[in-house]
Amino acid sequence: MWKNLRIxxxxxxxxxxxxxxxxxxxxxxxxxxxxxxxxxxxxADGSASAQAYIASLTPADFADIEAFFAREAHxxxxxxETPVHIELYPPxxxxxxxLAADAGLIGRAWWTLELRWFAWRHSDFPGxxxxxxxxxxxxxxxxxxxxxxxxxxxxxxxxGVVHAFADETLAGSNAMVIAHELMHTVGASDKYDLAxxxxxxxxxxxxxxQEPLYPQxxxxxxxxxxxxxxxxxxxxxxxxxxxxxxxxxxxxxxxxP
Ligand SMILES: [Zn+2]
Numbered sequence: 001m002w003k004n005l006r007i008x009x010x011x012x013x014x015x016x017x018x019x020x021x022x023x024x025x026x027x028x029x030x031x032x033x034x035x036x037x038x039x040x041x042x043x044a045d046g047s048a049s050a051q052a053y054i055a056s057l058t059p060a061d062f063a064d065i066e067a068f069f070a071r072e073a074h075x076x077x078x079x080x081e082t083p084v085h086i087e088l089y090p091p092x093x094x095x096x097x098x099l100a101a102d103a104g105l106i107g108r109a110w111w112t113l114e115l116r117w118f119a120w121r122h123s124d125f126p127g128x129x130x131x132x133x134x135x136x137x138x139x140x141x142x143x144x145x146x147x148x149x150x151x152x153x154x155x156x157x158x159x160g161v162v163h164a165f166a167d168e169t170l171a172g173s174n175a176m177v178i179a180h181e182l183m184h185t186v187g188a189s190d191k192y193d194l195a196x197x198x199x200x201x202x203x204x205x206x207x208x209x210q211e212p213l214y215p216q217x218x219x220x221x222x223x224x225x226x227x228x229x230x231x232x233x234x235x236x237x238x239x240x241x242x243x244x245x246x247x248x249x250x251x252x253x254x255x256x257p
Contacts, residue, residue, distance in 0.1 A: 038131025044138035053166035139166040153184030172238025199223035
């Protein structure tokens with residue numbers, strides 16, 4: 001009974017937000033005006049080191065992401081000077097809901113609603129313009145874990161959750177993950193094999209025509225790694241040798257079919 005009620009409620013809410021999603025999608029894929037993207041830093045593990053790292057963040061720490069979007073958009077002939085503006089918001093006290101590793105379809109749908117609710121309640125700061133796209137960046141003390149949890153970017157709701165290391169030397173790869181999840185929110189899909197993590201050929205290759213094919217000189221953002229050989233790929237240190245491939249450009253409507 002409770003399960004049925006929960007599902008009915010879920011379907012009702014999903015139907016109600018469908019119309020808004022269509023409007024959001026149109027607005028974020030028009031590329032007529034600058035997209036306002038908010039970075040909301042959060043202390044993932046409550047550690048003093050993550051706290052200190054967050055306190056040290058400045059807008060300059062995210063300038064690479066803004067420059068990356070401008071560089072790649074202009075390569076595809078977009079006239080808009082600043083397609084994406086990154087705004088750093090003050091750190092919040094609460095963490096977003098977590099997605100259970102074994103969440104099914106319903107569980108995942110429920111989590112996306114919880115996340116949207118969370119984003120709605122925790123992205124309003126007096127003196128700051130409201131962000132169109134909200135990326136919650138959860139900083140972890142690198143000495144306490146080897147790998148951060150998976151990050152997510154949702155087009156439905158225009159919200160992302162990024163897990164990052166509170167470490168200046170990893171700021172470049174953190175920026176890469178933020179850019180990747182941000183791309184998901186504007187409609188880009190992953191271009192790597194979910195089982196192996198290796199870039200898909202040809203869509204996940206920066207230059208599918210390169211000869212020899214390996215190692216690839218650059219990384220496709222939605223593949224996330226640079227193919228070194230048929231069996232190896234490497235996460236780039238920063239966004240300087242990362243590109244947006246033609247398939248991704250088409251998905252986010254920088255180009256038209
Ligand atoms: Zn992804």
